[in-house]
Amino acid sequence: MPISFYEARQQILDTVPALATEKVSLLDAAGRAIAEDITSRQPLPAFDNSAMDGYAVRAEECSVGKSLPIDGYLPAGENLNKPLQPGTAVKIMTGAPIPQGADAVIPFENCKKEQDKISILYSVKKGDHVRWTGEDIRPGDQIIPTGTLLRPAEISLLAALRISTVVVHRYVRVAILSTGDELQVIDEPHFEGGVANSNSWAIAAACQEVGAVPVMLGIARDNLTDLREKIRKGLQADVFITSAGVSSGDRDLVREVLAELNVQEVFWKLKIKPGHPTAFSMYDTTPVFSLPGNPVATLLTFEEFVRPALLKMMGHRSVLKTMYRGIWAEPIKKKPGRLQILRVSVSFNQDGEMLLRSAGNQNTGILRTLINAQGIALLPAERDFFAAGEKIDFHLLEGSSTLDCNQQKSDGKIFSIEEKVQ
């Protein structure tokens, strides 16, 4: 029995294992998920310091109109080695430690300098332009929980705390096998009826987008001998992805060979479109995804099922993309029974709300619609019609922050997913 989109994704996430961990340098950790909780052992800033170039003073001595002699100079990286003398100011640079006794900094532009004195032009409060010890991070603060993606900001914090190595999960190695008698290596000359093996490249690129390492196993022909040999190889990776040969055609032998090699099938067939014949299995601790062969279905099932699994295996806490609610710009109908994974273009209306419309012909053969799409809407299985103005859940596709600004009004025509509308 086909299962739902959400059941399938849950079963995958409940089944895939986390990979072993390793200790790596910050350079190698960026873009990966941390596999330990980081608690700070020191304050940040580590000492009271100046936020501006100016003069360190005692705020209570700084009434407007008063003059203070300049007594000393403090560049960043140096210590004054003496307290601020009463009734004086110390010239101080950004980042230099606040001298003992001082409690405020007057920026150069806020005072008037006359020879070796400054005169106060504005009132000064205790703490002005001072960065106090620990005002950012205190010792004992839990700052980065395990599973956090290490973005430049987290790397900055780790480096500031002098943490030069962290524990992360190792990169997941993904074996990729395309299957089909019609497939050709992409740089071979085209023969009649030959189809370029684009899926291996597409899957590899999708793996790289999440930091997984693709291992290209090439093409297996639609016969048991070739499939057995290449599938055996694939089962040695951390994850194994096959493309095509999982429908119900005469030459769809991938599942048969997987079963013969003791790979346990978790599910086959989903109530989704495209991607209906997707299968998911486990070989000991190796997840095996058998994706459909149509290039659009391959990429959409990767996006919705494989991507979260790879992130989970590499220890990410957040594995699903943020879902947004968009407004349908045009009425749309679909067949009930399957969740539609719809390629959508996303634009903004005058109120700044996100408007969704079909990115074009939704036939699985049309790759261009995926290229033109900024997002993926998930149209619930049971529904058959969506009126203009309805709210629909969608997520953005990677790298599609430049939203389509095409804001033409709907002509009221009902767009049918089933019709091959261009």
Ligand code: AMP
């Ligand atoms: P299948 O699942 O084997 O029935 O294949 C479905 C469709 O996807 C057919 O039109 C295949 O030619 C096409 N296809 C299968 N594998 C690939 C591939 N690796 N690259 C590009 N197209 C493919």
Ligand code: MG
């Ligand atoms: Mg085939």
